[in-house]
Amino acid sequence: SLKRCINWDKDNEARDDIDVTLGIMDVKGLSKKGSYHCEVLLDSQIYARTTSKSSSEEVFWGEHFYFSDVPPISTITVTLRKEADKRKKGRPSLVGTVDMKVENVAQKQGSFVEKWYQVVSTQKQDGIMMRVKARYQVIGCLSWCGCWVFGF
Secondary structure, eight states: OHHHHHTTTGGGSOEEEEEEEEEEEEEESOOSSSOEEEEEEETTEEEEEEEOBOOSSSEEEEEEEEEOSOOOOSEEEEEEEEOOOSSSOOOOEEEEEEEEEHHHHTSSTTOOEEEEEEOEESSOOOOOEEEEEEEEEEEEEOOHHHHHHTTO
């Protein structure tokens, strides 16, 4: 990978590998008219974007993302946007955001936290809930020199 080419001496130093796994499942309380998309931000930087799938019951995603070797972060944010009408050329409008603190997601090391989060709406819509499944995992890696002490 490109990161590996830039930091070729990575195995010779002790480090923490941080992995974030995030699943955007579905949203309750939204109008089924129109299409929606979400953006996944780790400390205010966009890492992924996804579009909803059509469903008769609710707005549905069912998308999972895996981010490996990320820098230390403090918040995971999911922004929910409604696509502009195809006939009208416009930008997607922000419906709301879900902010998750890493401390709450990383309660049990290595296990997923799945729960409904309140979408903080910008359009004064109450009762919008998003189901998110998340895991924040920190793995301590020894350097090659440290491993030779143990006979590996």
